[in-house]
Amino acid sequence: MKDRRRRRVLFAPSLLGADPLFVGAAVDGLKGRQDWLHLDIMDGHFVRNLSFGPAMAKALRRRYPDAFIDAHLMVDRLDVLLPLFVDAGVSLLTIHAETEPQLLHASLSSIRRAGLRAGVALGPASGLERVRPVLEIVDLVLVMSVTPGFGGQSLIETTLERTRDLVRLRAAEGYRYLIQMDGGINGDNVGRVVLAGCDVVVAGSAVFEAPDPGACLDAMRAKAKEALDDAGIGS
Secondary structure (H helix, E strand, C coil), X not given: CCCCCCECCEEEEEHHHCCCCCHHHHHHHCCCCCCCEEEEEEECCCCCCECCCHHHHHHHHHHCCCCCEEEEEECCCHHHHHHHHHCCCCCEEEEECCCXXXXXXXXXXXXXXXXXXXXXXXXXXXXXXXXXXXXXXXXXXXXXXXXXXXXXXXXCCCHXXXXXXXXXXXXXXCCCCXXXXXXXXXXXXXXXXXXXXXXXXXXXXXXXCCCCHHHHXXXXXXXXXXXXXXXXXXX
């Protein structure tokens, strides 16, 4: 079953793809073309890499008070780290479905009680059964289209079918979550990504390694719109 709703796709450049010495300059270089800012948080345990902490989230909020900050937590110690990011001024917190089920539900509920939007992320090796129990309480499902941990990877094509499955499930059950995809998305494949049903496109390396990141976002947005218009479902 196809989702025939008229759609507008959001773009969330991932700051993991920016030069870590010049994150503020990288955001300024987007020239306001972004819809959200995507912040990947890695603790070196859940995934084999380290990245930003709550201080970065707070700094972004101070410098960009009106920004929608989308934080993706790839961490083990949710009991310790989740409250720090709730207090850091982010707009949406996404945690992984691979978390122990009882802790997953409790953590998502605590995010919502704090007045933030809540998301659940699904790694490429995990099945949809991981997220089914929480779909009615989340605002967003993040489909990881690469193995979490490092930028610059190629999109895993089979994850497009997972996005299609989430579109079908949303329609069948009346859920209201957005579907986000992150990993290996660029101007060459963004059309396929949005046609699969992605509502929020995360792109890091493709955007921040471009000579003009703002123009790159414009070009990706145009390609996404063209694909949706050709399918009769553009906004």
